[in-house]
Amino acid sequence: MLICLTASHRNASFDLLERLSIGAPTAASRLVTDSDVLDGAVVLATCNRFEAYLDIAGDDRDSAVSATVDAVATASDLVPAEVLDSVSVLGGGDVVQHLFAVSSGLESVVVGETEISGQVRRALEDARANGTTTSDLERLFQEAAHTSRGVKTRTRIGAAGRSxxxxxxxxxxxxxxxxxxxxxxxxxxxxxxxxxxxxxxxxxxxxxxxxxxxxxxxxxxxxxxxxxxxxxxxxxxxxxxxxxxxxxxxxxxxxxxxxxxxxxxxxxxxxxxxxxxxxxxxxxxxxxxxxxxxxHAPIAELNAESEARQMVDDAVSRFRAQALEQSTTPALVAFRKHVFDILDDEIDRAKRRDTDPESVEQTERALRHLVGVLLHRPSVRARELGRAGRGEEFVGALDALFGVRPEPEAELPSPVVPLAERTAPECPVSTDRTGEADAS
Structure with a gap:
């Protein structure tokens, strides 16, 4: 389950955001290694906002929030209660909506500013380097990057914002x-x-x-x-x-x-x-x-902002539909494996009974065609039920009829994807602290 802790110039003081921008990134790796309630975390901290995107192990949301607040507060020399009072906690679809809007520059001090998209990408890269991403966080952030590029190239929102x-x-x-x-x-x-x-x-x-x-x-x-x-x-x-x-x-x-x-x-x-x-x-x-x-940040060009927000809404809807479809994938994979195991056994028996290679080949071809036809409708139905939010019905039916259950999803190493482009961060500060502000 994904949640997000967020504080920005709209609901937190610049003093607090300033402290978090220094300390919070250093706490990211410890969030996962020192906590039993978090599978992954991506932390974004700039002068205008603090964001912690968390993949929770289980459904203990309160413990995940508490552990994150304590870690970033300690790293930033702040009182946990002060940080907790300044953050909003988002869950479910709100996490997707929020990140897509943030990465597209719609939540920046200057609406339409493009620098934040580079900062979001670098936050994901840092999480990859620290080993704190998960497959769900990867999918979320990669789709956010795709959305922000679309907003940048297909709308005039950039004209509404200035650095x-x-x-x-x-x-x-x-x-x-x-x-x-x-x-x-x-x-x-x-x-x-x-x-x-x-x-x-x-x-x-x-x-x-x-x-x-x-x-x-x-x-x-x-x-x-x-x-x-x-x-x-x-x-x-x-x-x-x-x-x-x-x-x-x-x-x-x-x-x-x-x-x-x-x-x-x-x-x-x-x-x-x-x-x-x-x-x-x-x-x-x-x-x-x-x-x-x-x-004194200027008011955005309303038409451009409205168009950009509609693009974000459409992207969020597609992401949610895809996520719902994928909810039935593990069960469908398990079912296909079950069926193909049976098919392989039948083909082996046919080979033992019939010594004519041509006859065996015809039998195998017929059996594989039959299995393909039989699997087509369950595969389509799995996607339909997933999109409708009824994926659990599909999973339950497979269990009741065939005793087939999806295997636990193994966490795969995060792919290292080169940045498509590099831009300045949302504020003039680098997270590496080795020299003066560097946006690259």
Whole structure:
């Protein structure tokens, strides 16, 4: 049975989501190995949401929720009760509906944003690497990826959403008269920083410095034709706009770094925060962080969003119908094995009775044809009953008539499927924490 624990910018504080984005992924592998109630888990944690998709062993939903909350709270240095109060628990078809909508960008801060689909795929890859996927989770996430690609290519929902960096720059543009004369400092050198540079240049910004807490500024500056800054405070002092997007777990910009009396816009795209929140109290400083940016997220283009949601609904219906059909598959496989075992025995007896090879071949061909005809109707009926939610009737009938029961489903190793494409995560933070924010 699949359930989902979910918290997002809609029902949880950014502080809590920020803590979970760091700790929750590290708890994923222990969720399964240390718990008797979970067969599998896929954890997705970004600055805007926390999702734990769980495959429960049995039907003890409450124990699974408790074990998951305790694990992610401990890993994130949070009180379990605080996490429990901030998550919603979904079950049954709601899990499918929710993941398909999330991966299609319909639940993001900016509706239609495409970065989340890459984050969902990477969450599945991490689960594969940790050995925490199951066949049901694999099917769910692979179909979610297929749905999100369809929404992206067949609707204009992407036009309704813009990346967080572009939205942040748009908000800043209302205070900036000429980007070409604006002096910009970029703090960070990951691939999200490269996205920021492209967005700045689209607006005409030409005077851009870059500073790296990890010392990568010279290399990055040479690659992108920028000026490398060696001292952060000096670089801030000569800048009109400061944009931060590193994966540092502590603020890299303090209020004292900004306290020079200049009017300045600071855009903090980092998670955890790269700028101390108290910087907003410094005279002349206007701080735009992820929470502020999300408040100003634009209203989606209603027609595009409606079309996208209809596509998600259709995909959910197909997935549910397929899942119902597959519910009778183990029993049908067991029945076919039972029948073919009988067939093989009859063919062996025919070979022992008749020494004429041609006669034996004719008998075998006739018997196999007869078995194929006899199996056709039960196979069709099994799918029909499955789609109607009556799969248990088929299973019970086989047991009552033939004493045939489906064998327990063996958990197969998850296939390693190469990513079809890689996109930036929903927020500018990488889960590997080895350097600055990297979306690839």
């Amino acid at each position: 967080l960096v572009r939205l942040g720059l748009e908000l800043a543009s209302s205070r900036i008269t000429d980007w070409a004369r604006t002096r910009v400092l970029l703090v960070g050198t990951g691939s999200y920083a490269a996205t920021t540079i492209a967005a700045l240049r689209d607006r005409g910004a030409a005077n851009i410095q870059v500073f790296s807490p990890s010392g990568r500024a010279p290399w990055f500056a040479a690659k992108h034709d920028l000026v490398a800054a060696s001292d952060l405070r000096t670089a801030i002092g000569s800048s009109d706009v400061v944009i931060t997007c590193t994966s540092s777990e502590v603020p890299v910009v303090e209020p004292a770094d900004l306290d020079d009396g200049r009017r300045r816009i600071v855009i903090d795209l980092g998670l955890p925060r790269n700028v101390d929140p108290d910087a907003a109290d410094v005279d002349g400083v206007e701080l735009l962080d992820l929470e502020t940016i999300s408040i």
